[in-house]
Amino acid sequence: MKLPVYHGRISREETEDLLASIGKDGSYLIRDSETVPGAYCLCVLNQTFVHTYRVSETSGKWLVQTLKGVVPRYFSSIEKLLVTYEKPGQGLVVPLLHPVKTNKIQNQNEGEIYLQEEREYMEMLGI
Template sequence: MRLSAYHGNIGRAETEDLLASMGKDGSYLMRDSETVPGAYCLCILNQTFVHTYRVSETSGKWSVQTLKGVLPRYFSSIENLLAMYEKPDQGLVVPLLYPVECKTYKIQNRNEDLQEERKYMELLGK
């Protein structure tokens, strides 16, 4: 499965920089979780702050940890999950409006004077 807003193994700081550069509430991307192996983070910009929600798969169904008090919903695919949260009042701080696509771009490695090329990455479905 190809998901253009999936950025793979990028860190929190790079995520915040990418979303801040968009400058629009509802801009979002997905990345690998840094703390939970096999889980993903759905990161959304709202009023200059990046909100992060964990997305995980259990028994073939995908869910996102939303705001407290909102019952979890389960989806057969990440695409279906994202489509639901494009609608307002679904338990996220703002609806998903603007996917930050992972296109080929050059980044400068701060520790070394090397350039790295990032390309579309695949999020493997189960």
């Protein structure tokens, strides 16, 4: 996955620490699921609690498991999914407001290169 908010294989604890250090409701990132191979987790901070939503792809369509009772919605790309959930009232506890980017560069020849050990918070410039 090549998204600025994708943090790869970081643990739930690392995710919670990172989002807590930012401290803004609506801060979010995507990481690999620790329990479901091939799935991702959309992690969102709201009032010091990190809410985790499973994100998966089936037959080229992306789905996020939202609040109970919300009709599932499918998206042609994860970017479209993220843009939709930036708006209030879409089924998440809080809209996606503050993307937490990773400090990795994707290089086709060399793989992932870490620019620095710590991740920093930056505003996303659009998807």
